[in-house]
Amino acid sequence: MTSRIPTLDIRRFTDPQSPADRDAFVAELGAAYRQWGFAGINGHGIAQDEIDAAYAAFKAFFALPEDTKKKYHVPGSGGARGYTPFGVETAKGSKHFDLKEFWHIGREIPDDSQYRDVMPPNLWPEEVPEFREHGYRLYQRLDALGSQVLSALALHIGLPEHFFADKTDNGNSILRPIHYPPITADDIPNVRAGAHGDINFITLLVGASAAGLEVQSHDGEWVPFTSDADTIVVNIGDMLQRLTNHVYPSTIHRVVNPPGEQARKPRYSVPFFLHPNPDFLIDVLPMTITDDNPSRYPEPITAHGFLEERLREIKLK
Known part of the structure; x- marks a missing residue:
C-alpha cells in the first residue's frame, strides 16, 4: 500500500495498551482524514x-x-x-455511465418501524441461497466497525465519544457488492467509476480484488490506493463533510480502467456506505465554525433529503 495515505490499527482504539496510545490513535486518524479524507484500517477483527x-x-x-x-x-x-x-449509475457531472453493475443490501428493520416508508425490505436472490447469510453478516460487521471509526472521529473533533451512536443506529446504510465486467473495447470514454465523492457519512471498502482505486490529493494529483488483504479502506462522505464544515473533507476518488490485458479481467469490490438515520438533521457543528472557516451551509437538511437530492444527480432516480 502506498505510504502516503496512512493505515492504522484500530485495536489501538478498541483495545489500547495505554490511554496515551488511544489518544495517539485518535490524533493520527483525525490528521489522516483532515489531510486525505481517506485512511486504511487494519486490526478490525473481521475474519478473512x-x-x-x-x-x-x-x-x-x-x-x-x-x-x-x-x-x-x-x-x-x-x-x-x-x-x-450495467450502464445506469453516472458520476455527478459526468457524461458517461460507469462500467459496473451492483446490488444493494440495506438494514433489516421491522415493518412497523418509523423508517419503513424510506427504507424498504431487502430483496434476496433465490438462485444463490447463501447470498443472504453471508451478505448480511458482512453488513453487520462493517456497520459495527464504522461505528468505532465514528467514535474516534467524534473525540478528535471535540464531541463525546458516543455522539454518533443514536444518530446512526437506524441509518439507511447500504452494502454494495459491485461487479466491473471485463472491458473488451479499447479507447472507450467510460471508466469503471467516474471521479466522485460519496454521499454518506463514511464508506468502508473491503477486499477490492484488483487495483484501480485512485484518490485525488489537495493539489490535484491522483494517488493510487490499493489495500493489503487485511486492510479496509475508510473514507469520508459528503454528509460528514457538511456536518463538520469541511474539517473532514469528502475526497474525490475514482476507479480507473487497468491497462492492457488486465482490462480483460473482471473486478469486484464491496463498499459499505454508512448513513445517519433518515431524519437526522445535518446542521453544521458549532465547534467547526471559526473566523477562518465560517459556516458553509447556513440551511440544515435531513439525511433523507440529502440522499434523495444526490440520487437524482447520479441518475439513480
Missing part, C-alpha cells in the same frame, strides 16, 4: 473467511444470466434495494 464467503456469494449472483438478475431490479426505486444493471 467471512469476507471470502461473501465475495463468493456475490460473484455467484453476478454470474447469473442477465434476465435472471433483472428480476431483482426495481424501476423507480433509485436502486435502494436489489439489483442495478
Whole structure:
C-alpha cells in the first residue's frame, strides 16, 4: 500500500495498551482524514473467511444470466434495494455511465418501524441461497466497525465519544457488492467509476480484488490506493463533510480502467456506505465554525433529503 495515505490499527482504539496510545490513535486518524479524507484500517477483527464467503456469494449472483438478475431490479426505486444493471449509475457531472453493475443490501428493520416508508425490505436472490447469510453478516460487521471509526472521529473533533451512536443506529446504510465486467473495447470514454465523492457519512471498502482505486490529493494529483488483504479502506462522505464544515473533507476518488490485458479481467469490490438515520438533521457543528472557516451551509437538511437530492444527480432516480 502506498505510504502516503496512512493505515492504522484500530485495536489501538478498541483495545489500547495505554490511554496515551488511544489518544495517539485518535490524533493520527483525525490528521489522516483532515489531510486525505481517506485512511486504511487494519486490526478490525473481521475474519478473512467471512469476507471470502461473501465475495463468493456475490460473484455467484453476478454470474447469473442477465434476465435472471433483472428480476431483482426495481424501476423507480433509485436502486435502494436489489439489483442495478450495467450502464445506469453516472458520476455527478459526468457524461458517461460507469462500467459496473451492483446490488444493494440495506438494514433489516421491522415493518412497523418509523423508517419503513424510506427504507424498504431487502430483496434476496433465490438462485444463490447463501447470498443472504453471508451478505448480511458482512453488513453487520462493517456497520459495527464504522461505528468505532465514528467514535474516534467524534473525540478528535471535540464531541463525546458516543455522539454518533443514536444518530446512526437506524441509518439507511447500504452494502454494495459491485461487479466491473471485463472491458473488451479499447479507447472507450467510460471508466469503471467516474471521479466522485460519496454521499454518506463514511464508506468502508473491503477486499477490492484488483487495483484501480485512485484518490485525488489537495493539489490535484491522483494517488493510487490499493489495500493489503487485511486492510479496509475508510473514507469520508459528503454528509460528514457538511456536518463538520469541511474539517473532514469528502475526497474525490475514482476507479480507473487497468491497462492492457488486465482490462480483460473482471473486478469486484464491496463498499459499505454508512448513513445517519433518515431524519437526522445535518446542521453544521458549532465547534467547526471559526473566523477562518465560517459556516458553509447556513440551511440544515435531513439525511433523507440529502440522499434523495444526490440520487437524482447520479441518475439513480
